Amino acid sequence: MKRILAILPLLAAVVLVQLLTTWTGTQFYLTQMTMAAYYSLLIIGLCVLMGYAGQISLGHAGFFAIGGYLSAALTTRSLVPFKEAALVRLLDSCGLLHAGKDLYGAELLVVTPWAAAVFAVLVAALIAVAIGIPVLKLKGHYLAMATLGFGIIIYRLVLATPWFGEADGISGVPPFHLFSGVTVSGESSVRIMNYYLAWGVLLSGLVLLINLMQSRIGRALRAIHGSEEAADAMGVNIARFKLQTFVLSAVFAAIAGVLLTHYNGGIGPSEAGVMKSVRYVAIVAVGGMAHLWGAMFMGVLLNFLSLRGVFGSYDDAVFGLILIVIMLFAPDGILSLLAGRKKKAATVQPVQQDGEA
Amino acid sequence: MSTELFVQYLFAGITYGSIYAIVAIGFNIIYNTTGIINFAQGEFVMLGGMIAISLLSFLPLPAAIALAVLLTMIIGALIEIIFIRWLKNPSVLRMIIITIGISILTREAAVHIWGENIRALPYFVGNEITTIGIMGARISPQVLWVVGVCGVMVAVLHLFFRTTSVGREMRACAANRLATILCGINPRNMVTFSFVLSAGMGALAGCVMSPITYSQYDMGTGLAIKGFTVAILGGLGNSGGAVAAGLLLGIIEAFSVSVVPLAFQDAIAITILLLILFVRPHGIFGSGEAARLKAF
Numbered sequence: 001m002k003r004i005l006a007i008l009p010l011l012a013a014v015v016l017v018q019l020l021t022t023w024t025g026t027q028f029y030l031t032q033m034t035m036a037a038y039y040s041l042l043i044i045g046l047c048v049l050m051g052y053a054g055q056i057s058l059g060h061a062g063f064f065a066i067g068g069y070l071s072a073a074l075t076t077r078s079l080v081p082f083k084e085a086a087l088v089r090l091l092d093s094c095g096l097l098h099a100g101k102d103l104y105g106a107e108l109l110v111v112t113p114w115a116a117a118v119f120a121v122l123v124a125a126l127i128a129v130a131i132g133i134p135v136l137k138l139k140g141h142y143l144a145m146a147t148l149g150f151g152i153i154i155y156r157l158v159l160a161t162p163w164f165g166e167a168d169g170i171s172g173v174p175p176f177h178l179f180s181g182v183t184v185s186g187e188s189s190v191r192i193m194n195y196y197l198a199w200g201v202l203l204s205g206l207v208l209l210i211n212l213m214q215s216r217i218g219r220a221l222r223a224i225h226g227s228e229e230a231a232d233a234m235g236v237n238i239a240r241f242k243l244q245t246f247v248l249s250a251v252f253a254a255i256a257g258v259l260l261t262h263y264n265g266g267i268g269p270s271e272a273g274v275m276k277s278v279r280y281v282a283i284v285a286v287g288g289m290a291h292l293w294g295a296m297f298m299g300v301l302l303n304f305l306s307l308r309g310v311f312g313s314y315d316d317a318v319f320g321l322i323l324i325v326i327m328l329f330a331p332d333g334i335l336s337l338l339a340g341r342k343k344k345a346a347t348v349q350p351v352q353q354d355g356e357a
Numbered sequence: 358m359s360t361e362l363f364v365q366y367l368f369a370g371i372t373y374g375s376i377y378a379i380v381a382i383g384f385n386i387i388y389n390t391t392g393i394i395n396f397a398q399g400e401f402v403m404l405g406g407m408i409a410i411s412l413l414s415f416l417p418l419p420a421a422i423a424l425a426v427l428l429t430m431i432i433g434a435l436i437e438i439i440f441i442r443w444l445k446n447p448s449v450l451r452m453i454i455i456t457i458g459i460s461i462l463t464r465e466a467a468v469h470i471w472g473e474n475i476r477a478l479p480y481f482v483g484n485e486i487t488t489i490g491i492m493g494a495r496i497s498p499q500v501l502w503v504v505g506v507c508g509v510m511v512a513v514l515h516l517f518f519r520t521t522s523v524g525r526e527m528r529a530c531a532a533n534r535l536a537t538i539l540c541g542i543n544p545r546n547m548v549t550f551s552f553v554l555s556a557g558m559g560a561l562a563g564c565v566m567s568p569i570t571y572s573q574y575d576m577g578t579g580l581a582i583k584g585f586t587v588a589i590l591g592g593l594g595n596s597g598g599a600v601a602a603g604l605l606l607g608i609i610e611a612f613s614v615s616v617v618p619l620a621f622q623d624a625i626a627i628t629i630l631l632l633i634l635f636v637r638p639h640g641i642f643g644s645g646e647a648a649r650l651k652a653f
Contacts (some may be wrong), residue, residue: 058457134635139393140449145585146634149627152582160620244571274578278457285454313469320461324440327455331448 006293014199018192030195031186032307033300037198038260040299043283044292045252045260047096051290053245055136056144058196058277059151061167063250065158065272067257070120072170072267073163074111083109091115112154113176117258124254132246136239145241148274155272156237169268177260184262188221194263201259202296205252209292221245226291275316282323288333298334364494366611372569374607375507376402377560380584381591381599382514383555389531389594390551393452393520397436397460398559398584399577400467404429405560406572407467410476416451418481426560433556437549460577467574478567499568499576506565510558511600527551531594579623586630 017049021027046060079097082088088109091097096115100108111119135146158164175185182197183190200255212218220241232238261267270276283302287294302322305311311318330337368526380398402642409425416424436459447455480499482486488495518524530537530547563572570576587606591598606626613625 016549054450056453134631138634141453142589142634144396144453145582145589146631149582149630152578153627155622155623156621211643220451275461278461281454281460314465316461317465317469320458320465324458324462326457327451327458328444331451 008241010203010266014196014203014317018195022192025129027188027191030191032304034191034195034198034263035260035307036300036303037195037202038256038263039054039280039303040296041202041256041259042253043280043287043299044202044206044209045256046280047284047287047289047292047295048213048221049245049249050284051292051295052213052221052225052315053242054221054240055246056281057249058144058274058281059147059149059154059273060249060253060280061276062151062154063128063253064257064276065154065267066124066127067120067254068261068267068271069115069158069164069170069257071116071258072173073165074116074119074259075171075174076110077163078107079109080107080113083343091103110174113174113262117176120258121251121254125251127242128247128250133239133245133248136242136246148277151272151274151277155269155274158269158272167269167352168328169266171266173261173265173267173353176259184259186263186265187222192242198259198263201255206292206296217241217244222290254265275319278323279316279319282319282326285331286326286334287334291333291335294333294335361493363397364492365496365567365616366615367608368491368494368496368500370608370611371604372503372566372607373610374604375504375600376566376580376603377583377587377606378600378603379507379510379558380580381587382511382596383559384584384588384593385596385599386527386551386555386558387548388588390527390548391441392449393441393456394585395552395555396453396456396575396581397463397536398555399579399581399587400463401429401433401556401559402566402580403467403572403577404432404463404556404561405563406469406478406567407476407563407574408477408560409564410567411471411570413478418479422478422561422564425564429560429563430553430557434549436556437552441552442545442549444526460581464574464577471574473574475571475573476567478500478564478572480568497569499565503565503569507562511596514554514558514596523550526581546638582623582625582630586626586633589630590633 001312013345017033018030021029042060042064049055049057052268060226079088088097091111092109096112098110098112100110120239131150135143135150138146159166175183177183178197182193184194184197186194213221220231220236223234223236224241225240228238257267257271286302287296287298302319306315306318380402383398383401387393405425408428409421412421412424415421440459441452444451480497480577481502482498485497488497489501490496510651518528526537526542527547527550529540529542530544534544537547545616583606587599587603590606591600591602606629609620609629610625613622617625
């Protein structure tokens with residue numbers, strides 16, 4: 001409960017940012033804060049996988065893209081030509097389809113955002129299970145290369161499939177009416193509501209993960225990270241816990257993809273690119289691997305700066321540099337540098353707590 | 358499929374295959390002395406081609422290539438000395454992330470120096486329409502250059518590891534690091550050497566392939582993935598296996614063009630990589646016994 005109460009100052013900060021931007025007339029910052037919050041949702045999921053379970057993934061942009069692209073394609077690509085197909089009629093009778101008119105007044109029949117979102121997240125979870133079972137048996141370089149390979153396959157599929165818009169991506173994704181009065185959309189009239197919605201989703205995810213890491217599952221994951229053999233000997237089902245974490249982080253990525261795609265009104269192939277996956281890994285590393293707060297904070301900060309265009313044409317280079325510098329000088333994250341000073345002071349005391357060198 | 362078409366695809370496969378083999382051997386050299394997979398391996402190939410193209414405006418072709426290879430070797434040494442040499446027992450995860458960071462930085466430096474344009478060295482002999490006939494197929498002489506240079510590189514490397522003292526010291530370092538130190542060899546220097554060697558090989562391959570496959574700032578990642586696939590397929594650390602596996606992958610890719618769309622060609626290599634990792638992580642040519650000593 002104490003750990004959950006730590007959310008309260010953050011909540012206050014979220015509200016403060018909104019009020020500040022309103023007073024100073026700089027509400028446009030909220031748009032990037034909203035997007036940064038969705039990216040951070042993916043990042044805290046990846047943080048659990050990398051930091052707590054100790055499994056690297058260089059393919060998380062792939063799961064983001066599965067979520068984003070599926071919900072974008074289903075809510076924009078018209079099903080009119082397949083109107084007579086049994087599946088389409090079945091979906092229609094379940095109320096999962098939405099008929100309307102497109103820009104030119106032609107008949108339009110698309111899947112409703114809710115159905116598309118649920119379907120997209122389910123597909124991402126299923127793919128995570130199918131990929132995770134063989135991939136998570138691998139370690140180190142092999143795991144890194146296999147997940148990188150998965151990411152590249154998704155990128156290539158997106159680029160080569162006309163249904164996913166090839167190099168153009170998908171635009172004109174309709175707003176997502178979550179429930180009455182709450183809509184995920186990039187329109188400036190609902191900007192403040194979307195800001196709170198994104199942060200609400202992010203903080204709910206954070207609370208969920210913090211609780212999870214304090215539970216039996218969290219302890220099992222840390223045991224696996226420490227030593228798989230030892231964890232196995234203590235009766236931890238390694239394969240199951242690793243897979244569950246992988247799927248959980250994939251679902252977080254897919255949800256982030258769905259919501260951000262509806263917010264932006266579109267998605268492009270760069271969202272599935274390798275650089276995006278590397279960027280997420282970099283942010284988790286800067287935040288300090290097994291540090292959900294650090295990952296979330298860095299996720300919001302770095303994504304916000306990047307989205308504001310602070311790094312200019314050096315955007316990718318900045319993330320590469322961050323990655324190297326952090327791994328060379330502070331492999332436990334930036335926050336560890338502050339904590340490191342305290343630790344040094346503590347080692348002066350005569351009693352050594354453990355055999356750590 | 359007619360004989361001519363078959364030979365045509367076969368040569369295309371061998372050309373790409375020998376480049377994949379060189380990249381894979383570059384992975385192997387560094388893996389053997391350090392236990393690290395250098396994710397920036399593909400960037401050496403890109404640097405070799407790009408630097409040679411820039412030098413061509415001042416120097417004749419052979420000198421430009423020689424200087425480009427030399428410069429890439431120096432860059433390889435610098436990368437090792439600046440980022441890797443002074444780390445004490447870094448974890449695998451840390452090394453993966455550092456080499457990925459190096460690869461991104463190199464690529465970003467390249468895009469700011471050379472831009473996003475596709476560039477190419479001129480053909481070594483003749484031009485793009487010069488061909489020689491082999492069994493009815495029309496082959497560019499550059500293809501023979503690629504295959505020949507890659508073949509010579511593999512042979513020279515083999516002799517280097519068997520006969521020279523530095524080569525023997527590098528192999529000793531791969532076999533047992535502690536025993537090497539006791540024999541008075543500095544393994545850190547051997548690691549630097551291995552970076553220099555694989556940078557040089559990558560750069561030379563990058564130069565000979567440039568007229569056919571072109572050079573671009575972002576070619577490294579794709580090559581690294583395929584080189585890694587080949588290295589795994591041939592058994593990590595096994596250079597003979599890498600040559601066989603490289604040719605195999607190149608030929609599979611070349612013939613796949615007649616079955617699947619070109620856009621999915623990269624996906625084939627990656628699918629093979631995933632299948633191999635799932636089913637037989639010690640590779641087709643590697644021994645399962647030796648693989649048990651490695652951490653998959």
